[in-house]
Amino acid sequence: METAAAHTTTYAVLLQNLAFYTLASFSVLSAAGMLLVRNLIHSAYLLVLTFLSVAGTFFLLNAEFLGVAQILIYASAVAIMMIFGLMLTNKPAAPMPNHGILFRYIAMAIGIGIFSYACRLALIAPWVTSTPVLVDTPVVIGRAFFNEFLLPFEVAAVLLLMALVGALSVARKEA
Known part of the structure; x- marks a missing residue:
């Protein structure tokens, strides 16, 4: 027979996992969007969203100081400075050079190689966990x-x- 405390703990863990995966997906998708969007202003806004998602992850990990520092330093100061810099410069966007399909395949192969090596390192690393010290x-x-x-x-x-x-x-x- 399960108690109410066990249900509360289970729901808390489920909500924490849901919040983590939501913040992680926001971080990854906004970072990928930042790299893929051609408009620099939209890219800067996606950078702000990435910074805020990382700050939310810090808050979720009970690192409130790092979360506040992430918001104050990166999400507000650095990103706003970049947006002001983009808005105050009147340079038209330079046309993107077309290097051909070969360079895209080479870049994709290098990216896949780096990603697979990082996954390999993550799988063979001895991940030691301990109880968190508050x-x-x-x-x-x-x-x-x-x-x-x-x-x-x-x-x-x-x-x-x-x-x-x-x-x-x-x-x-x-x-």
Whole structure:
């Protein structure tokens, strides 16, 4: 006789698997669409969808800090900068060169070879699983930044500040 807790656990696992496969299919399909679409703006929007799908996967894995960082850094900052860059440049799209059918078959063979090698490595790799350790990720990352990695953190902060000052001076000279 099964209990209500067993049903709840089973449904939770099923929902988690459904969410994972949905996010994985969104990631793969939007990444493939990003590569296959000819319009650069549509490609940039599909890139944003790929970033958001990866962020959802991070949230599903209880890595909230990585999910928020993925959204803030990639899905918003990098993708919006790319979209603005595409919209502000008025260059017409260059015609795609036609290299013939031979190069397509060569590229397809190389792609299939790399994919089959990656699948082979995934199948022969010793996948070790363990029970997940639940930690407060932002606290652990913050302590690591200010204890073990204080010098690289400060160097990165100074480099970002220098890049900001340089961008402001270039923008002021052009204006």
